Amino acid sequence: MKEENDKTHPIDSVSPGETDHADALVEQRKADHIRINVEEDVSFRNLTTGLDKLYLMHEALPELDFDEVDTKTTLLGKSLKTPLIISSMTGGAAEAHRINMTLAEAAQEVGIAMGLGSVRAAIEDQSLAYTYQVRSSAPDILLLANLGAVQLNYGYGIEECRKAVDICQADALILHFNALQEAVQPEGDGNFSGLLSKVEQICSRLPVPVIAKEVGWGFSELTASRLASAGVAAIDVAGAGGTSWSQVEMYRAPTPRHARVAGAFVDWGIPTAHSVRYCRQGAPDLPIIASGGIKNGIDVAKCVALGASAVGFAGVFLRAAVSAGVEGVVDVAGAITDELRVAMFSSGAGDIAALSSRTLHIRE
């Protein structure tokens, strides 16, 4: 996300002698984001994803063989063994590279998709490109590059988008929309005006699909329909109820006042379950990715029943990667898949198409 862009130390305006210092600042910010996400409580206080209030009807006689329950699916033309995505997280620093390699190896092993963190650091400084280059370890996965959409208002255009995709050898580009995060950062890029037409230009000129993604506060029906009309190929809701980026910014805030303002937004946003519904209504023809606060395979099953084509996890996989490496991530992805299969079996859905036609019920 915003990590590479500190206006008090702009990376793109340093002289060669200052480069080491600027790199150190980027590295520090990346490390801060990872450390805060791993060590601090960055969850919403009271707001939940809304998935806890929904349930799939239990079918005691599913008329299925459990061994034949099939989780495979396709997204943007690539097959996934199970409808999971490791959501965009990091890059741009040595530690971030280790995490990306860990996540990519695991994604290849279990056959799921993966997003890289904002590639801006590598566009500003080519020597950081290696931190995003995981393709050799994950030749078959659906791999997604990532840039902040707002950068299109700060000098970025089709060339930078192409470069981001090329650096990562990605199959698609995520443009993330993090207006609230920018607004609570003292150094944030807050000019989101006139952005839609720039997104439209990128969608029409980039040779790979563009995915619009929030970062933890969700998309409304209005925004989803605007993004669909701009030509995005998919929407990742990244709704509220999981990692709260206003909380992350609160822990990084330089003054008590900044911390107070960021902290006030702890329960802001559109719960993930609601945002999936809004996006289905606003962009009925697009694949919707559900993410934000997804805990387990039962949540995944509910999201698919709500209309999601795939489901993303960020914080859960980050903590597994940091604490237990490739094996840890493979293990977590395996457990989530097992939970999904049991949920499918127990609700009488033998495959993802059947699951997506299941009705969700509201718990009284």
Ligand SMILES: Cc1cc2nc3c(=O)[nH]c(=O)nc-3n(C[C@H](O)[C@H](O)[C@H](O)COP(=O)(O)O)c2cc1C
């Ligand atoms: C350490 C970290 C870094 C992140 N960086 C990015 C990023 O660069 N681009 C982006 O679109 N989202 C980024 N995110 C947001 C996640 O992709 C995701 O939308 C959000 O954390 C909500 O998912 P969760 O509740 O499963 O963690 C980051 C998340 C984490 C934990």
